[in-house]
Amino acid sequence: MKAQALHGHLDALLLAVLESGAMHGYAIIEALKARSGGSLDLPTGTVYPALRRLERAGWVSSDWSVVNGRQRRTYQLTAGGRRTLAGERASWQEFSATVQAFLGDARPPAAPA
Template identity: 35%
Template sequence: MTNKTTPDKFDSQLMRGSLDLMVLAILDREAQYGYSIQQKLREASGEKVDLKAGTLYPILHRLEAEKLIRSKWDESSARKRKWYELTKTGRKRLQQQAQTWHAYVHCIQSLLPPKLALTLPAP
């Protein structure tokens, strides 16, 4: 591993609880296909979030089963792509999860000793 060139990735254990939120947030902007979701997450996180394809696709299929997102095949381009977009329920879920997330961050912040809370590294 060349740690000098690539920044430290977030621990998968740490990300586990917020993967749905990340995917829903990406889809809130516009419809995406699996690969582009992965790319967007990578870019947005400065390469700290590296969601493996083997993790991403089951998440997408589960969110679809829960009717939070819906999919459509696009056969107009040379490569057939399955596009995903948020449903109304998905948008609502995103709002709820975002609120929970803020409360969670706030809670952790207030738990930390002031000394550490102040020296949070810049993102």
């Protein structure tokens, strides 16, 4: 998948991954990759700055935790993040329906009789 295709959607994807519960950064990257069937194999240099941005916005909170004996920063959705995710989902439904009207079928609609 082209990185440009993610423009404007990465935040929503990260929020959606965190909807299932708290995760550390590497687990988030792996979840993106798994849920996309390998299409989203994002570098840490893309994901971690986005997580920090989401935290500054108040949509994600983080705490240090021990995972497999190692200290890791664990991220989770805040109430504001859940509201934002709901809004992102509604916007995505509207956007994808509009694009589908143009790209979903190669045949133009029949003209009214």
